[in-house]
Amino acid sequence: MTLPSCLHRLGWLVLSGTLCLTQAAELRVNEVGQIEVQGGDVRVFRGDAATPMFGTVSKERDAVRFAPALPFVPGERYRVEFQKTDGSWSTQRLRIELPKAEAPTAAMLPSDTPFPANALKFYLHFSQPMEQGVFLDRISLHRLDGSVVQGAFRETELWSPDGKRLTLWLHPGRQKTGVNLNTDEGPVLQEGETYTLKLAANWRSAAGVPLGQKYTFWITAGAVDHACPEPQRWKVTAPKRSTRDPLHLLFDEALDPAMLNSALHVRSGDQAVKGVIHVATDARSWSLIPAAEWPPGRYEIVIDPLLEDLAGNNLLGPFEVDRDQPAQPAQVTLLRFEIGE
Incomplete structure (x- = not known):
């Protein structure tokens, strides 16, 4: 040989x-x-x-x-x-030959939903762990006329432990009103405008395999949002007893999709309800499929007060807080529902 x-x-x-x-x-x-x-x-x-x-x-x-x-x-x-x-x-x-492997794929979350013009971050999800340390060279934000929004992103590179999710921060100095960059350069997103986020085809997986195609994601900027999420406005759809039907929550606005995976917990008395969580791609709904059938009884959905909407407002206060006002104490918010006999 x-x-x-x-x-x-x-x-x-x-x-x-x-x-x-x-x-x-x-x-x-x-x-x-x-x-x-x-x-x-x-x-x-x-x-x-x-x-x-x-x-x-x-x-x-x-x-x-x-x-x-x-x-x-x-x-x-x-x-x-x-x-x-x-x-x-x-x-x-x-x-040494590169191992034969499929090209990674990419998705953006949330998607198919307007972003507030003062949005803080969104997420890129990949099917494989990705090359790190190069993201600013592999992404660009464009206006509809094709021009690039310069300085759109915070330079901090935040990956999930498995290397498959990148948190993309829009530059907070431009997204927060009243600070120098916001005043001098304007916000990254303008209300009513549409943008495209583009990923370069040569962005490689950790195994060295490139995406192989350019990815384009659409972003529409809506009105600015300075209001805290209001759980009382969420719609709870309770499942039927003795089934494994999902418990469903519908929000009145898109919430941080990564935080939704850990910020909501269901309990019956002192017992946690275990199961599989699903967050919709538009981050406007959440569901829990239980590991066992639902018994009848009273339940509570426990909400982490730090849960944010897309503009960084959480249950404790808006992102753009008045520093002269005292901080609000952290309080757990509960939503209650009942499964009948």
């Missing part, structure tokens, strides 16, 4: 974290995806580096195994030097 025909198998092998060379008549790939060659020792270099990579060399029967201290990098070239049985050294250059 020739070296070029080994590269795809090598890509699989290297991604598993070990490069192996074993004594054999000629270079080949064995049945478990290892590179085999006659030799007595091995050194591995990254690219044209003069210093070998850190790692562990071990022998197992006739095998010589090199395990790198850090994983091999897909797309990188390596130089492998191995010792022949006559004591001389031979060199082979290898390129």
